[in-house]
Amino acid sequence: MRPGGSSADGQGSRGDGPGSVTIAYIAESAGVSVPTVSKVLNRRSGVAEGTRARVEELISRYGYRKPPGTRSNVVELVFRELESMWAVEIIRGVERVARRNRVGVVVSEFGLHDSAVMSMDDTVGRRPQCVLSVAQLSEAERAQLTARNIPFVVFDPIDELPDDVPFVGATNWRGGRAAVRHLVGLGHRRVAMISGPDHPFCRARVAGYSSALREAGVPADPGLLVRTLLTREDGCAAARDLLSRTERPTAIFTANDLQAIGVYQAARELGLSIPGDLSVVGFDDLPVVAWMDPPLTTVHQPLAEMAIAATELALAIGRGEEVPQSGLDIATSLVVRESTAPPAD
Amino acid sequence: MRPGGSSADGQGSRGDGPGSVTIAYIAESAGVSVPTVSKVLNRRSGVAEGTRARVEELISRYGYRKPPGTRSNVVELVFRELESMWAVEIIRGVERVARRNRVGVVVSEFGLHDSAVMSMDDTVGRRPQCVLSVAQLSEAERAQLTARNIPFVVFDPIDELPDDVPFVGATNWRGGRAAVRHLVGLGHRRVAMISGPDHPFCRARVAGYSSALREAGVPADPGLLVRTLLTREDGCAAARDLLSRTERPTAIFTANDLQAIGVYQAARELGLSIPGDLSVVGFDDLPVVAWMDPPLTTVHQPLAEMAIAATELALAIGRGEEVPQSGLDIATSLVVRESTAPPAD
Numbered sequence: 001m002r003p004g005g006s007s008a009d010g011q012g013s014r015g016d017g018p019g020s021v022t023i024a025y026i027a028e029s030a031g032v033s034v035p036t037v038s039k040v041l042n043r044r045s046g047v048a049e050g051t052r053a054r055v056e057e058l059i060s061r062y063g064y065r066k067p068p069g070t071r072s073n074v075v076e077l078v079f080r081e082l083e084s085m086w087a088v089e090i091i092r093g094v095e096r097v098a099r100r101n102r103v104g105v106v107v108s109e110f111g112l113h114d115s116a117v118m119s120m121d122d123t124v125g126r127r128p129q130c131v132l133s134v135a136q137l138s139e140a141e142r143a144q145l146t147a148r149n150i151p152f153v154v155f156d157p158i159d160e161l162p163d164d165v166p167f168v169g170a171t172n173w174r175g176g177r178a179a180v181r182h183l184v185g186l187g188h189r190r191v192a193m194i195s196g197p198d199h200p201f202c203r204a205r206v207a208g209y210s211s212a213l214r215e216a217g218v219p220a221d222p223g224l225l226v227r228t229l230l231t232r233e234d235g236c237a238a239a240r241d242l243l244s245r246t247e248r249p250t251a252i253f254t255a256n257d258l259q260a261i262g263v264y265q266a267a268r269e270l271g272l273s274i275p276g277d278l279s280v281v282g283f284d285d286l287p288v289v290a291w292m293d294p295p296l297t298t299v300h301q302p303l304a305e306m307a308i309a310a311t312e313l314a315l316a317i318g319r320g321e322e323v324p325q326s327g328l329d330i331a332t333s334l335v336v337r338e339s340t341a342p343p344a345d
Numbered sequence: 346m347r348p349g350g351s352s353a354d355g356q357g358s359r360g361d362g363p364g365s366v367t368i369a370y371i372a373e374s375a376g377v378s379v380p381t382v383s384k385v386l387n388r389r390s391g392v393a394e395g396t397r398a399r400v401e402e403l404i405s406r407y408g409y410r411k412p413p414g415t416r417s418n419v420v421e422l423v424f425r426e427l428e429s430m431w432a433v434e435i436i437r438g439v440e441r442v443a444r445r446n447r448v449g450v451v452v453s454e455f456g457l458h459d460s461a462v463m464s465m466d467d468t469v470g471r472r473p474q475c476v477l478s479v480a481q482l483s484e485a486e487r488a489q490l491t492a493r494n495i496p497f498v499v500f501d502p503i504d505e506l507p508d509d510v511p512f513v514g515a516t517n518w519r520g521g522r523a524a525v526r527h528l529v530g531l532g533h534r535r536v537a538m539i540s541g542p543d544h545p546f547c548r549a550r551v552a553g554y555s556s557a558l559r560e561a562g563v564p565a566d567p568g569l570l571v572r573t574l575l576t577r578e579d580g581c582a583a584a585r586d587l588l589s590r591t592e593r594p595t596a597i598f599t600a601n602d603l604q605a606i607g608v609y610q611a612a613r614e615l616g617l618s619i620p621g622d623l624s625v626v627g628f629d630d631l632p633v634v635a636w637m638d639p640p641l642t643t644v645h646q647p648l649a650e651m652a653i654a655a656t657e658l659a660l661a662i663g664r665g666e667e668v669p670q671s672g673l674d675i676a677t678s679l680v681v682r683e684s685t686a687p688p689a690d
Contacts, residue, residue: 072417073471074451082437085430085632092427095454099464104471106419106449109440119444126418126449232636261636268638287430288633291577291606293613 023149026062030055035146039164041320046164071150071318074104075311076128078119080136082109085286086303087134090155093307094132101315103129124148130314132307137165151317153310158199166317167327168310172201175299175332176208176253179281182297182334183251184216187342188279192224192249194238194259202227205255205283224249228259235259239266243278250343251279257286260296260339275341285335294338306330368494371407375400380491384509386665391509416495416663419449420656421473423464425481427454430631431648432479435500438652439477446660448474469493475659477652482510496662498655501646503544511662512672513655517546520644520677521553521598524626527642527679528596529561532687533624537569537594539583539604547572550600550628569594573604580604584611588623595688596624602631605641605684620686630680639683651675 027037032051039047040055047055077094079087091107098105106126110119120141123131131137131145131152136159145152154167161167183191193209196202206225213220226242228234235254242249243266254260260282264274272278274294282289282298289296309330316323372382377396384392385400392400422439424432436452443450451471455464465486468476476482476490476497481504490497499512506512528536538554541547551570558565571587573579580599587594588611599605605627609619617623619639627634627643634641654675661668 074419074449076449082433082440085433087433087436088427088430091432091436091452092454095427095452099454099467102467104419104421104451104453104467107436107440107452108449109437109444122444122447122449264638265636288636291610291633293609293638 026055026058029058029062035143038146038149041149045326046162071129072127073102074106074126074128075314076106076108076123076126076131078108078110078123078131078133078137080110080134082107085288086284086301089303090134090307093304094311096304097308097311097315103315120144124150130311130318132310132314137161151314153314153317155310156201156306158201160200164326166313166323168306168313169201169327169329170301170306171329171332172204173208173211175283175301175334176205177212178208178332178334179253179283179299180209180212181215182336182340183253183279183281184212184218186251186279186340188251189218189343190221190224190247190249191218191251191253192226192242194235194242194252194254194263195225195227196230196255196259197227202255209253230256230258232258232262232265235262236265237262239263240269243267243270243272249278251281251340253281253283255283257282257284257289257296257298260289260298261292264292264296274339277344279340279343281334281340290337292339297337297340298335300333300335302330302332371400371403374403374407380488383491383494386494390671391507416474417472418447419451419471419473420659421451421453421468421471421476423453423455423468423476423478423482425455425479427452430633431629431646434648435479435652438649439656441649442653442656442660448660465489469495475656475663477655477659482506496659498659498662500655501546501651503546505545509671511658511668513651513658514546514672514674515646515651516674516677517549518553518556520628520646520679521550522557523553523677523679524598524628524644525554525557526560527681527685528598528624528626529557529563531596531624531685533596534563534688535566535569535592535594536563536596536598537571537587539580539587539597539599539608540570540572541575541600541604542572547575547600554598575601575603577603577607577610580607581610582607584608585614588612588615588617594623596626596685598626598628600628602627602629602634602641602643605634605643606637609637609641619684622689624685624688626679626685635682637684642682642685643680645678645680647675647677 023037024034027034036047037055040052075098094105108119108123124144131150132155133152134155137154154161154165156169157167180191195206210220226238228238239252239262252263254263260280263280267274267278274280282296285298285300289298313323368382369379372379381392382400385397420443439450453464453468469489476495477500478497479500482499499506499510501514502512525536540551555565571583573583584597584607597608599608605625608625612619612623619625627641630643630645634643658668
């Protein structure tokens, strides 16, 4: 249809003018997929050396450059669900970097079901500088972004990701270890943990709990490790069960602050005082936990710093810069408030 | 410079082709300002009848149409500060309407100082469908948006606005009245109110408080009405003072939930139990107040509904639709939990 193009639909077109080729044309010429060419362009791993060399030769021969001006002046920040109380912290961090770079931040809530597909189409259609996805990014979504040459970073991933997917997370293992070191340091020996579903970040927090007990020579009691959902209600139910036992724990470490709020409720119901009868440590440091009665000792997740790092990483990848690492975990820190004290006995 | 144009800088240009004029050209021809032409185009009030007729005649003569395709596919949601815990509710409401309309939501934090000017330039530069501004929009900012023909709605305005500025708020007076009706219904007579700075929404909540007392034949005691900041710390300090008096109030209504959280702290310090010794009613219904000990009775602000209404209003204005009203207050509702009970004496 278009003079000079090798196909009508643009997929195999050499582009709009002399010296300009599309990424699809390079892929076709090299006999590889579009995502593979994109990986080579973005200096990402996961491409065999021979393939990489062939693609680079073609890129150089055709003088391929990322098309200028094809990206709009926004970054896309994608949430599955905006419910979470930490969304604002994340938005603020992204916003701070975006403002410095004079780009806008489009915030989307994808939902967990069918609408996600349509939402990703809309996101891609807005041609953002980059995409930051909170917690998740499916293989199909990653392929869609790679095919359009839109760089992405997964923020605080909840699932296992391939090694070449850039991410920014928190030091969950260190955080769990710091929480339980604090408790055993106060003299606690019957330390329970209420954890969440079998996601890597929960596994890391549990591993930190186990490490700190081991370090302190406290024998692990598998009965004191409970797995449930990361909600206030489930934290409350798990604590009710733990605290009704004859040999009840003197301290509970929870995988997140919502569960810790549930532990407070269970303790109230059972007439146990915090920290007199029970020490509690949470994880997250939601803005509200400092106002609880007593204020909660918890592991601070540096959400704003994580968001800043994720945005800078994504923008750097988008500019084609060589980034020193494709993923990083930002340090958590223990915030000691008034919900922890030495055990009574 | 450009053949056919009447000036070089575009300010007075008739536009890009026959039959197409700019809004600035119409303003110049009519001898009025650009904002005035925009008001006429958007069927807003505040234009003298003679002026309106002259501008409409010119619009009709030159066949002016809002330039197609000059707006990008986003709405801009502007916060002064993203700190507030209700930001997520607002974003979710805007997001829901935007998704249905297949437009993206750009979330910006303007800050309270100099950077606001630059931020508004960036916002305008993104050519959004419309702007939703949370709590504030200065006269200069409104003029800037009007000049670019970008419709805007002020969300939950904290300051007095001219009559022709579209807004969506909450029924603050009704909310305050419902809170205090509930307290006097329980038998309270010494009902204090901790209010905030002298903004219209605080004045309305105070007026609701006074109305409910008057209705119930409870004489107003000016000493029981305290004005302070809308923070937890100031709520706590005000409550400490109120509760240390010989004739202490048996109930406190606060202008927001943060102040109510402060009242809880003051009561704890003074060894007063809620609701045994003191009933407390807040305003906002932040997600956290249902988890407090005891769960807080409060006036629910329908933030998501307000955000939905504001987005729909702004998009309708943007489409040039005749909107039935330029502003509206969405109904608040009292959520009775466990912080209120009949007085002890």
